Amino acid sequence: MSVVADPSAARHAREPGTPPRSVIVLASVALTVATGAALWLLPSETDDWMRPAQARAQTSASLPATRAASSGLAAAPSAPVRATGAPSGFVTFVDAVHDPRASLPRAAQQSGVRWFTLGHLTAGQGGCTPKWGGRQALGDNPVANHLGRLRTAGGDAGLSFGGSAGRELASACLVPGLLTAAYRQAVGAFDAAHVDFEIRDPADLDAVRRRATALATIQREKAGTGRPLAVSFTLPLTGRGLSPQDQVMLRTTRETGVRITAVNLLVPLRAAQTARGRLRPVASAVRTAQPQIARALGEPSAWERxxxxxxxxxxxxxxxxxxxxxAGFASRHDLAWLSTRGATPVPEVVRLLAGPAR
Incomplete structure (x- = not known):
């Protein structure tokens, strides 16, 4: 019997032992998927630092709603925009009490850093007078007296209240009006656009409320001057993020009417068996703290804060x-600023941390 040749059939003819084309296609797809999965699961040295901020892709509906305080003072959530005059880039902390020879203009010229924080202001005798280290009058500190020259050169510096020594004003000054006057005096003496609070007793809610009421008043006063007051808090970071007491302190302060520009997370760098694991705990702790800070500030995301x-x-x-x-982590997540405490890093590290202005 004769067979009529079919050209299309000839094109699809296969050699004996060759799998059908459909099987080959399926096998190729499976190999591609398996290869991609394997690459995804490979460990990466910078995975914690290269991952983008997931919170930006979330909507406020996907996050737990912030509970309104029973007092009814809860402020409406606001967009995380940075206040005018708030620090950015790299901020150099200067211990103005124990390093009286520090020169802000010279440090700015040598490092290229624009922002500084001067510490620490605590309560003097009587409790309601701000002094450097609780002993030195505001106008007697040689470091702070260089602020005018620093500003002429294009820099600026904020004031840090509290710290590990002495008592923060709100803990020592129990009269609300006098406390407001004390903060106002310090801010006015240096025309400060930024004040930071390193709180050691966040569980003292009476002090928290006194401080918040005073700061809210001063922020309202400064709002129309063209030099508004940015307020930040420096708080210790743990593997679980912020302590519950610190979270309550931030929420209470915000609900009282204070615009909190940033929460500065203080984290010790611990030794690691390998360089690869040195920064991973820090990245993990920051990611844990981010939603905690967002809830405390009444916002859907807090990366910029x-x-x-x-x-x-x-x-x-x-x-x-x-x-x-x-620096890459800070840039990708648009963090408010970077800084260091303790020992002074080498100049190359400061240059890398400062990087381009964010």
């Missing part, structure tokens, strides 16, 4: 590679 300050035991604790990762 987070500043990050590693505490160094020695000048070489932060390597150039670490500094690049930190």
């Amino acid at each position: 987070i500043a990050l300050t590693p505490v160094l035991a020695g000048p070489t604790d932060l390597s150039s590679a670490d500094a690049r990762k930190l």
Whole structure:
């Protein structure tokens, strides 16, 4: 019997032992998927630092709603925009009490850093007078007296209240009017556009409310002057983020009417068996703290309100590679600023952390 040749059939003819084309296609797809999955699961040295801020893709509906306080003072959520005059980039902390020879203009010229924070102001005798280290009058500190020259050169500095020594004014000054006058005096003496509070007793709710009421009053006064007052809090960061007491303190302060510009997370750099694991705990802790801060500030996301300050035991604790990762993390998440405490890092690390202005 004769067979009529079919050209299309000839094109699809296959050699004996060759699998059908449909099987080959399916096998190729399966290989592609398996390869992609394997690459995804490979460990990466910078995975914690290269991952984008997931919170930006979330809507407020996907986050737990912030409970309104029973007092009815809860402020409406606001967009996380930075206040005029708030720090940015890299902020150098200067201990104006224990390093009286520090020169702000010279430091700015040598490092290229624009922003500084001067600490610490605590309660003097009587409780309602702000003094450097609780002892030195506002106008007697040689470091702070260089502020005019720093501003002429294009820089600025904020004031830090509290810290580990002495008592923060709100804890020592029990008369609300006198407390407001004390903060107003310090802000006015240096025409400060930024004040930071390193709180050691967040569980003292009476002090929290006194401080918040005073700061809300001063922020209202400064709002129309062309130099509004930015307020931040420097708080310790743990593996679980912020302590419950610190979260309540931030929420109470915001509900009282204070516009909180940033929460500066203070985190010690711990030794790690490998350089690869040194910064991972920091990244994990910051990611844990982010939704906590967002809830406390009544906002869907708080990345732009987070500043990050590693505490160094020695000048070489932060390597150039670490500094690049930190700067990249801050840039990708649009953090408010970076800083360091403890030992002064080497100039190259400061340059890398400062990077381009964010």
